[in-house]
Amino acid sequence: MAGGGRLLRKAFPEHWSFLLGEIALYSLVLLILTGVWLTFFFAPEMSEVVYQGRYVPLRGIRMSRAFDSTLHISFDVRGGLLVRQMHHWAALVFVAAIGVHMLRIFFTGAFRRPRELNWVIGVTLLVIAMSEGFAGYSLPDDLLSGTGLRIAQGIMLSLPVVGTYVSMFVFGAQFPGEDIVPRLYAMHILLLPGLLIALVTVHLMLVFQLKHTQWRGPGRSNRNVVGKPLFPQFMASSTGLSFMVFGVTALLGGLAQINPVWVYGPYRPDEVSTGSQPDWYVGFLEGALRLVPPWETNVAGHTLMWNVLLPAVVLPGLLFTVLYVYPFAEQRLTGEWGGEQHLCDRPRDRPVRTGLGVAGTVFYAVLLLAGGNDIMAYSFRISLNALTWIFRIALVVAPVVAFLITRWLCRALAEAEQKRLTRGQESGEVRQTVEGGYASDHRPVTRFRPGAPRRPIGPGEHTGTASQEPSAPTRRRR
Structure with a gap:
């Protein structure tokens, strides 16, 4: 009982920037809920059918069973389009929240000891979230997602020596084959979500174990946490945030159209979508592919497509490698190896x-x-x-x-x-000097701690007032 009581009294900082991770968490919850609902109606098959649904412009068109079921969800299932668009918007918010959350951690130095492992988990979550988004984005088998899969196949083929083998292994036959959608579906609803849930669980366990970082300020040090207790204040505000995330996503799903696959039409290998862009989190790969000149070389009978290999394989590999090793590189370069750092920079x-x-x-x-x-x-x-x-x-x-x-x-x-x-700080008072000029008076910058006298603030410290000091309890670090 005592251990449970200590857990319920665990302090969480109140600053708004600490809510970014919670937005990602609740977006993931919404993704799971809407994704489970969509699985009841989606058919991950590439066998051809003739469309006879409600969308008149596509009636009589041959398409895959996957695309047909997507149109069925959008036009024939009650609330299907709303849930499908909520699922897509939640995916975009999920990846965005992870990215912004990691930017907050990076700029404030919250990745330093003892949180290096949590940073590595966060980068891995970002990679898996992007892969999960691309897999789900490719499932409808429309012209836009099919073009994206064609680009993905080109990236696989750019791998020296093993490119053709990788492509055949993934697609199961010559592009597009009939296995890619079922395989992506299995990854999208089983493998990648399982990894996400497992890593998020480990991430949250480490957050509870290592305690939260906090901004520097009066009464805050490496030995305590100042903020709301887990129960009831933090749980109440966190629950309210979850309702806000669900509500905003529902509004986006109902009012902001996204991924209208019926406009693109079914995928055909002899057609390419124009005037359309991939989801933002893979847009940087699209841009990299467009900027590299058409460089190709032949080495020992193998063609090296530098215009694809460099922007789509080497560049992402370098970017994520830098993200993985940065905390350790900074520690080595700055010499900050000893001691735990719990205060944000x-x-x-x-x-x-x-x-x-x-x-x-x-x-x-x-x-x-x-x-x-x-x-x-x-x-x-x-x-x-x-x-x-x-x-x-x-x-x-x-x-x-x-x-x-x-x-x-x-x-x-x-x-x-x-x-x-x-x-010192300008007092607002102006005095006349003996030379006849005027100068403003200054007074020492002070900060206030409850129960302590005012004292001049030192370099590197923050000013604060009584109104800025949280009234929530302080929990000592172990």
Whole structure:
């Protein structure tokens, strides 16, 4: 009973940035609920049928059983289109919440000891979530998803020596074959969700074991956590957040159309969808494929398709490798090996890390924009070739410029804060000097701790007031 009581009194920080992980969790719950419902009506088969459903423009068209069942869900099942669109929106929110949550962890240094393992789990969750999204996105067997599968097959074929074997193993025959949708379906509803649930469980167990990080401030240290107790305050606010996530997703599913497969039509290998883009989380791969020039070389009778291998295999591999090893690399380069770190850094206090994070975000943004260069060129009447070269140059120059500007800005903010701490805060009073001029008076910057006298604030500390101090209990770390 005593152990259960301590668990219920466990403190959770109140800052809004700590809710990003909960949004990802509740999006996953919604994905599971809507996904289970969709499995009752979806048929993962590629055998051909003639459509005779309610959508008149496609009547009499030959299509796969998978596409036919998707149209059946959308037009014939009561509430089917709403649930299907909620499922798709929840998938986008899930991946986005993981990404933004990891950005928060990165910029605040919450990946440092003893949380390196949780960072590795988070990166793995991001990879699995993107794979799960691509598998689900490919199941309807419409023209858009079929084009995406064709691109995926091209990436497999770009692998030196083993490319053709990998493609035959995945598709079971010459593209598109008849096995890819059933195989993706098994991965989408069994293997990948099982991995996600297992890793999320381990992630939450580590969060409970290692305790939450928290922002620096009055009464907060490496030895305590200041915030709401798990029961009832945190559970009440977390439950309210879950209802908000469910409600917003339902509104999006009912009001914002997404993935209208009936517009694209069934997949045919001799057709390619135009004017359409993949989901945003794989858009950077699309952009990378469009920016690399058509480089190919022959080595020992094997063709190396650098224009596919570099952007679709080497680049993602390098990006995720950097994410995996960054906590350990930073510890080695900065010498911060000893001691646990439970207080979050302000981004301005870590100018190099913040600069690297902003540079990586800009690099990703350029690739994402490049994935829609054809739409941009058509909409703004710009030369597609000129726009492609602009993105190629920006991919190299923009991250460097972003790093330099961010590092300079962080250092400038730190210097301004140090100057304010040294000179004091303006009092609002103006006095006349003996020379006849005017100068404003300054008073020392102080912070307030309940039950303690005011004292000047030191460099690297935060100002605070009584109203900013949480009233929730403090739990000591073990």
